[in-house]
Amino acid sequence: MNTKFQNKIAITIIRVIAALVVLILAFLIGRILLQGLPHVSWHFLTAPSESFVAGGGIGYQLFNSFYLLLLTLIISFPISLGAGLFLSEYAPKNWVTEVVRMSIEILSSLPSVVVGLFGFLLFVVQFKMGFSILAGAIALTFFNLPLLTRNIEEAMRAVPNLQREAGLALGLSKWRTITKIILPEALPGIVTGIVLGAGRVFGEAAALIYTAGQSATSMNFSDWNPFSPASPLNLMRPAETLAVHIWKINSEGIMPDADAVSAGSSAVLIIAVLIFNVLARYIGNKLYRKLTASK
Template sequence: MNAKRNDHLATGIIYALVGIVVIILFGLIGYILVSGVPHLSWHFLTSPSKSFAAGGGIRDQLFNSVYLLLLTLLISFPLALGAGIYLSEYAPDNWLTSLMRTAIEVLSSLPSVVVGLFAYLVFVIQFQIGFSILAGAIALTFFNLPLLTRNIETSLSSVPNLQREAGIALGLSSWKTITGIILPAAVPGILTGVILSAGRVFGEAAAL
């Protein structure tokens, strides 16, 4: 009886804490919406900003952010997908694979300012690309690639081995099993990883 009562008590405390967090979250979102939505207008979204005067908009900043996000995902997603498939399905379990995973974890924890300075020194100065959307997309690709690779690898590894064995039992090749069975089953996890990485890229202006 005591164990059951303690279990109910702990469950109630957990639900109460979760409820408090949800209430705070919705309170913050509601406050932002109530305070900000009345000031939104088509003119504000489509007019250029003014450096030293009031009344400007966010057209250029919004377009550049969306364009930069799409270009970064266009560059980083194929690379991350290939690396994730290799690490999950083909890489042997040895010290080299462990070293690669450790390097990915280290790179994913680098501050955005460090990545931005590296991209500035290498691509803007050394390769003379200049300050451009392409240079920013390459910088954010270095910033986004480790996180996206790790998410894709985790999504593929979470697919049960029974599905891999079923593909082999049907006479499918390893690549056909991956593309026809494993990838479709891992799409929800991969999509979640893409959304999370897209939000991180969209918010990391310090890398530029």
């Protein structure tokens, strides 16, 4: 068997595997959308859910999902950025750094239900936050921190050392070299980390059952005072997200149209994740071109 033939076989196998991955993804997304989209309407997206009667919507759950995602990213991204920057650019090669990296890997392998129970015991019970958006956001920060940190670290490590040497040779300090050269160049990888983390947060249910709760309280969308009990911005109110709602209605079995609501909610969840991915990559590419002056 000559080398060219072996090369053709290897390339063919790789292409088949890549096509198989795309087909599996297309099958999953297509099946969920085909089953769920017929049940999606403006009323379904905006109306509150109903427990014992048919015709409810997912308005509160959809808002809670985006609100919780935003809060989690606001809390976790600065911490992850600082940790990734330190590990990539400043951390010495010693046992302390290895312990930090090992701790991050262990934290990333924890099951989400364990993170949820930890958040329940610490934030809900010990800190007396109750089932609240804030408790859920902090629990999801622990859940999301390792993934974001590793992605940011790897994105910065992928920038060639010549870029660092060029910045230092021009008289820039190490900090300015990082902020003006390394971070803009690593931006696409950082955006990828944000997208992956956001997808996990948006679809997470187990950790939120024990922290954010399983009830969607009534909200007054004309009241934007974060200290008001009925305000959508209130951090201390319980907040059932879309993923928790799907799990709840399928486990309780008290909703007459549970199958339709579950299918529609799954379709909305998939569409929301896809839209977030597209928007995040679009904004990331725009920022990358602006910061690096590339076309």
